[in-house]
Amino acid sequence: MPRPKHEQPTPAELEVLQVLWERGPATVREVMDALNARRPRAYTSVMSLLNVMTDKRLLKQTSRGRAFLYEARAEREKTLGRIVEDVLGRAFEGSASALVARLLDQASPSTDELDEVRRAIDAYQAQQPRQEKE
Numbered sequence: 768m769p770r771p772k773h774e775q776p777t778p779a780e781l782e783v784l785q786v787l788w789e790r791g792p793a794t795v796r797e798v799m800d801a802l803n804a805r806r807p808r809a810y811t812s813v814m815s816l817l818n819v820m821t822d823k824r825l826l827k828q829t830s831r832g833r834a835f836l837y838e839a840r841a842e843r844e845k846t847l848g849r850i851v852e853d854v855l856g857r858a859f860e861g862s863a864s865a866l867v868a869r870l871l872d873q874a875s876p877s878t879d880e881l882d883e884v885r886r887a888i889d890a891y892q893a894q895q896p897r898q899e900k901e
Contacts, residue, residue, distance in 0.1 A: 775850050780820055783813075784839050784846065787826070792838040794831070 776784055786801040787793060793801075799813040817837050820826045827838045839846075851866075859866045876884065 775853055776820075776825060776846065779816060780823075780825060781850075783816060783820060784825065784843075787837060787839040788843040792829070792836040794834045794836060796834075798837065 782802060782805070783798060786798055790797070790801065795810065795814045795817060798817065799808060799810055802808050802813060817826060817828075821828045821837070825840060827840055829836045829838070855861060855863065855866050859869070871884075874880075
């Protein structure tokens with residue numbers, strides 16, 4: 768039986784997307800070098816992964832001489848937003864407070880990171896239309 772297609776990128780695919788979002792279009796060798804900074808991978812494994820991702824329409828492939836360049840099809844923010852939306856719905860039953868509480872517990876953010884979270888909440892609240900008090 769074939770493996771089901773995932774709507775969201777797998778962890779390995781997300782690693783590749785992170786590389787391509789940061790550096791832009793890249794060859795198999797360039798992607799492999801960036802991934803190998805974290806843990807070693809074989810050229811053929813990276814090439815196979817890139818081809819699968821191209822088939823799944825996560826990547827665009829263009830020819831550059833004898834090599835191919837791979838580029839992410841979707842923007843980082845759009846993809847990460849879909850992942851968070853999926854986790855929020857499936858794991859936290861739509862509860863943003865439960866998601867944030869778990870995230871803070873797991874990440875143990877620094878004081879600077881907590882300040883950034885507070886600024887993000889303030890910015891979010893400032894963008895929301897004023898709701899009338901009942």
